[in-house]
Amino acid sequence: MKVAKRVEDLPPYLFVEISKKKAAKRAEGVKLADFGIGDPDLPTPDHILNELHSAADDPSNHRYPESEGLPELRSAIAGWMKRRFDLDFDPETEILPLIGAKEGIAHIALCFIDPGDIALVPDPGYPVYSIGTMFAGGESYYLPLTAENNWLPDFSAIPQDICDRATMLWLNYPNNPTGAIATTDFFEEAAEFGRDNNLVVCHDNAYSDVAYDGYSPPAFLQVPGARDTGIEFFSFSKTWNMTGWRIAWACGNADVINALMRVKSNIDSGIPQAIQHMAIAALEGGDDWASKNNLILERRRDRVVDALQHIGLQVIKPKASLYVWARCPEGVSSADFSGRLLDDVGVVVTPGRGYGQYGENYVRLSLTTPDDELEEGVRRIADWTGSS
Numbered sequence: 001m002k003v004a005k006r007v008e009d010l011p012p013y014l015f016v017e018i019s020k021k022k023a024a025k026r027a028e029g030v031k032l033a034d035f036g037i038g039d040p041d042l043p044t045p046d047h048i049l050n051e052l053h054s055a056a057d058d059p060s061n062h063r064y065p066e067s068e069g070l071p072e073l074r075s076a077i078a079g080w081m082k083r084r085f086d087l088d089f090d091p092e093t094e095i096l097p098l099i100g101a102k103e104g105i106a107h108i109a110l111c112f113i114d115p116g117d118i119a120l121v122p123d124p125g126y127p128v129y130s131i132g133t134m135f136a137g138g139e140s141y142y143l144p145l146t147a148e149n150n151w152l153p154d155f156s157a158i159p160q161d162i163c164d165r166a167t168m169l170w171l172n173y174p175n176n177p178t179g180a181i182a183t184t185d186f187f188e189e190a191a192e193f194g195r196d197n198n199l200v201v202c203h204d205n206a207y208s209d210v211a212y213d214g215y216s217p218p219a220f221l222q223v224p225g226a227r228d229t230g231i232e233f234f235s236f237s238k239t240w241n242m243t244g245w246r247i248a249w250a251c252g253n254a255d256v257i258n259a260l261m262r263v264k265s266n267i268d269s270g271i272p273q274a275i276q277h278m279a280i281a282a283l284e285g286g287d288d289w290a291s292k293n294n295l296i297l298e299r300r301r302d303r304v305v306d307a308l309q310h311i312g313l314q315v316i317k318p319k320a321s322l323y324v325w326a327r328c329p330e331g332v333s334s335a336d337f338s339g340r341l342l343d344d345v346g347v348v349v350t351p352g353r354g355y356g357q358y359g360e361n362y363v364r365l366s367l368t369t370p371d372d373e374l375e376e377g378v379r380r381i382a383d384w385t386g387s388s
């Protein structure tokens with residue numbers, strides 16, 4: 001059997017490796033406190049689940065869905081975008097439901113990357129931006145995100161020959177893994193850079209509504225001119241605790257949406273309709289629920305940040321996202337530090353190096369750990385003496 005080069009070249013998916021280490025520890029009888037993957041432990045809200053129960057009984061939902069999603073879902077998305085960001089979208093041409101943001105992120109490279117083209121990709125960053133680029137035959141040029149620049153890329157540092165070959169730019173705020181946020185000034189700069197260099201700007205806003213201390217993350221598409229070349233990805237996964245149902249959307253420039261729709265309609269057959277009805281219930285169910293959910297996460301954030309600071313680590317309290325990004329002690333690599341936390345106290349964190357070379361010297365802790373496990377983990381971290 002000949003396995004294609006693009007598969008041979010794939011790095012192991014980060015969390016698959018970590019899962020193996022966790023399984024080995026559990027087999028030794030260690031009870032882990034797991035701050036690894038960003039997968040909400042809290043359940044999908046009842047009003048959304050109830051919609052699934054009734055939609056499942058309706059035979060019209062048992063058949064192939066349309067690739068472009070139900071018109072009523074696209075209208076509900078347009079209504080939410082209007083209420084949340086005061087933005088207007090044509091549900092027919094500017095909105096496309098997805099089988100999770102990950103699916104759209106992976107597939108959009110097939111629309112705008114030919115062999116030899118470049119995608120500008122943040123480092124550290126969500127790995128799918130560069131994997132999608134590689135599958136399409138392109139190359140990623142990594143934009144360093146550093147503490148000195150508030151985890152924002154410096155567009156002026158990108159060489160002109162790279163800009164000439166680039167066709168796409170990826171951004172992601174609130175950011176995974178750093179928890180950083182972007183201002184609208186930065187988004188304006190990104191829109192201008194995209195226009196000047198003829199780039200499709202893709203802003204991944206998967207954490208748009210996971211935010212704390214009264215902060216409300218902006219949309220890239222709110223800045224003037226962003227829609228000239230840009231689209232934005234939103235997800236039900238983190239906002240409504242719906243990772244298991246696989247549903248999200250892209251919205252923005254109609255030509256970009258149309259290209260993604262054409263690729264997708266040749267690959268998948270849409271999102272199961274009962275799940276689309278759940279999504280409508282989520283969008284139309286009011287905002288109270290999300291605020292309550294964020295309060296739970298905010299309390300967890302404070303507990304985790306306090307524990308990390310207690311053992312002398314440098315941590316900035318994130319205003320949004322599900323992640324706390326902590327600097328490892330001087331001279332200790334992220335792999336060694338996360339390995340020691342696992343071996344010494346059974347605490348699972350993700351080594352920053354897994355998100356790119358500029359993630360080195362940091363570890364990521366996810367706030368999606370059930371409260372009792374989180375308290376145990378926080379206690380173990382605070383009592384740990386092996387941090388330096």
Ligand SMILES: Cc1ncc(COP(=O)(O)O)c(C=O)c1O
Pocket residue numbers: 038099100101102103126172175176204206234235236237243247248
């Ligand atoms: C930055 C970022 N984008 C996209 C996704 C994927 O979201 P979805 O569950 O909608 O596929 C994740 C998931 O962790 C993420 O961290």
